[in-house]
Amino acid sequence: MKQLNTSLGKLKLNSPVTVASGTFDLENLDFFGQDFLGAFICKTITRHSRIGNPPPRLYESEAGLINSIGLQNPGLDKFISDILPRLNAALNIPLVVSISGSSITEFAEIICRLEMESGISGYELNVSCPNVEKEGIAFGVHPEVVFELCKTLAPFTQKELIVKLSPNVTDIAAIAKAAEAGGASSIALINTLWGMAIDYKTGRSQIKMGVGGYSGIGIKPVALALTYKVAKAVKLPIIAMGGIYTWQDALEFLWAGASAIALGTANFIDPLAAPKVFAGLQDFLAEKKLGLQDIIGKCEV
């Protein structure tokens, strides 16, 4: 298998195809080899365990999926004792740990603790989950808070520091610039959009929490536009996601300025989406005699 090398800040990736936090775990690697992936981004970890949101947590809409998981996770200590050793034993690609917190201090506490562990290549700061109140997204919507967060965390680690942005903001470019100024080394975008579905017969929301996070093919044009805007605004590399199902979708995001892409909902739609996207990109580039660097950010308007 010929490699499609790309880089994301300090990370050298053997493939521009990665996976979105919370949509992919070791179980998925029962279906294909990890060589197709540039990095493995795990489900978001918080300082303390989170039980998650009440069900129903899912609803499949016309063109995508609404979810309301609520960052269910066993917490930092269990992650270090149980999950991290399993990930390290299984993975030979870079592991990026997604983390979220309710204060800058809590983010710092998590990173400092994880810095004592081996086998972690980077951190993704989830400041954009729409399914938790007063956590995550409260950070992601204010440029000055994102700046403060990155400025505080950057000195604690030499590893890749990715900030994952929310599309549910007025000016995403301003937030990306704040992350860059604060010392983040790359940007991930986009997290889910607000989404809702109602049973028209009964008037009852299909999601117990009312509003959830909308992902999948329906949000692709939004994600592409925001990728393009942020790529124009900052020099940081971008890992783009939002409705990427096929290699053709992936190419659009690379043209728009992403250095790597992530598959999220696509992993549910087709467990073999990642190797299919990788093979499609490889064939396209070979046929056109192009390298990834000839594509990334070269969109003509």
Add this chain to the structure above:
Amino acid sequence: MKQNIPVRLDRRIYSREELCGEYFILWIWDDNLSRKCHPGQFFEIRAHASLLDAFDARSLPKLYKPISIYDNADGRIGFFIKKVGAGTSALAKLKAGDKLELIGPLGNGFNPVSNKRVLLLSGGIGYPPLWYLQKELINHNKIFWLHGGANQDDVFPCDEVWTMDGSFGKKGMVTEGLAPLILEKKINLVYSCGPIPMLKQAAKITRELGIRHYTSLEAYMACGIGVCHGCAVPIRTDTKEDIEAGTSIPQWDYLRVCKEGPVFNAEDVMWSML
């Protein structure tokens, strides 16, 4: 019950059977797969729609649907399906020779037992997993099957049937007949599958009578393999109080229907939260 590593594959539909109302059965052949399956397990299945095809056709691929195993014998696996939404309607259009996408077998099935007096309780599309279960149990147990449906189109072979509209069998909610039957037949084990209100009522009755009761739950799913946590249901766990840290760790947790389930001890399900 031990879980096998699920596989993802495409299989041609070998035959299709029409049943009453909105129900139908799709049969596939696969010797290897057949040997791995246990009663109570399920597959994520979908009408064939590869992402590459989808791009060309500009049609939108949808999620797999969790469908329990209805029958499994010597390589022949059956999926007994009710047409309810977009996903199952796409499955309903399939005929013999068409391709089916599968991921499975998934989840923990029912534990095999012997020398028990078993009552099977099903409601509507809760019937199929209990059919596979009774085939496994029938030689070593006494079995009585109680089934309920909205009307005569939801009725399948069993020992006693109830319909809400009285169009077939006894009229009313099937659980009305549960307590007398448990006592009369000296039942000591109940297996159930069906709509939540029915299961909730059945769990109340078996708890009052002190009868062991395993129930198979249904949930909206995305991945089916334990990754997305979308199918979580509240289940009582053995977690203890952490006195040292001074925190009260909940005595229940959201467990995944696809991974820790779909079969749970009815006593452990936090019914009031469902």
